[in-house]
Amino acid sequence: MKKESIVPFFAALEAANPTPRTELEYTSVFELLAAVLLSAQATDVGVNKATRKLFALAGSPQAILDLGLEGLEGHIRTIGLYKDKARHLLQTCRILVEQHAGVVPRTREALQALPGVGRKTANVVLNVAFGQPTMAVDTHIFRVSNRTGLAPGKNPLAVEIQLLERVPPAYAVDAHHWLILLGRYVCQARKPRCWKCVVAPWCDFGSKTPAP
DNA sequence: ATCCCGAGGG
DNA sequence: CCCTCTGGAT
Numbered sequence: 001m002k003k004e005s006i007v008p009f010f011a012a013l014e015a016a017n018p019t020p021r022t023e024l025e026y027t028s029v030f031e032l033l034a035a036v037l038l039s040a041q042a043t044d045v046g047v048n049k050a051t052r053k054l055f056a057l058a059g060s061p062q063a064i065l066d067l068g069l070e071g072l073e074g075h076i077r078t079i080g081l082y083k084d085k086a087r088h089l090l091q092t093c094r095i096l097v098e099q100h101a102g103v104v105p106r107t108r109e110a111l112q113a114l115p116g117v118g119r120k121t122a123n124v125v126l127n128v129a130f131g132q133p134t135m136a137v138d139t140h141i142f143r144v145s146n147r148t149g150l151a152p153g154k155n156p157l158a159v160e161i162q163l164l165e166r167v168p169p170a171y172a173v174d175a176h177h178w179l180i181l182l183g184r185y186v187c188q189a190r191k192p193r194c195w196k197c198v199v200a201p202w203c204d205f206g207s208k209t210p211a212p
Numbered sequence: 213a214t215c216c217c218g219a220g221g222g
Numbered sequence: 223c224c225c226t227c228t229g230g231a232t
Contacts, residue, residue: 082216
């Protein structure tokens with residue numbers, strides 16, 4: 001993608017969706033952290049289905065701890081990778097209670113020190129909860145960045161660095177959500193719907209898919 | 213590089 | 223059946 005295409009690219013995304021937001025359901029920063037941790041290799045729809053009941057019963061680190069491993073597994077069993085996620089979330093809650101007074105930390109270092117929280121999850125929390133211009137490169141953002149040519153890096157970290165360099169400051173906070181939603185509903189992995197894509201004029205993707 | 217792992221879609 | 227879904231730990 002040409003350098004001069006980047007501003008119109010994001011201007012088009014902004015025009016189509018002026019105030020993008022995550023589709024994960026949460027009512028506190030802790031619930032956001034838990035929901036993002038659970039969302040690895042899973043759909044938001046599936047995570048929300050489980051967390052709606054879970055958070056109604058246990059919406060704080062101590063309340064999750066009180067569920068115990070078996071109890072927590074019971075609530076998230078319908079989500080993929082649930083054994084690892086239950087164990088990691090419990091350990092994370094234990095650290096939050098014992099080392100952070102039950103409050104989600106605001107630094108990348110402290111976030112990534114939590115079990116089950118890697119670079120991508122930390123970036124999402126920093127962006128969504130604390131308004132920082134991070135680029136959380138998940139499966140959607142990686143694919144969209146490569147296809148469009150916005151950031152052609154060969155691995156998630158390379159793409160993240162390119163996005164941080166190339167996305168204009170005015171778009172840096174919302175870019176995360178625009179790219180995610182574009183990947184989820186338009187630039188899909190199997191069958192991209194190029195005919196309904198608002199950034200198609202600036203996209204490098206060859207042989208754009210026609211309308212059905 | 214490999215494992216984890218259920219639900220939904222094609 | 224196979225692929226995909228807001229990855230992280232080993």
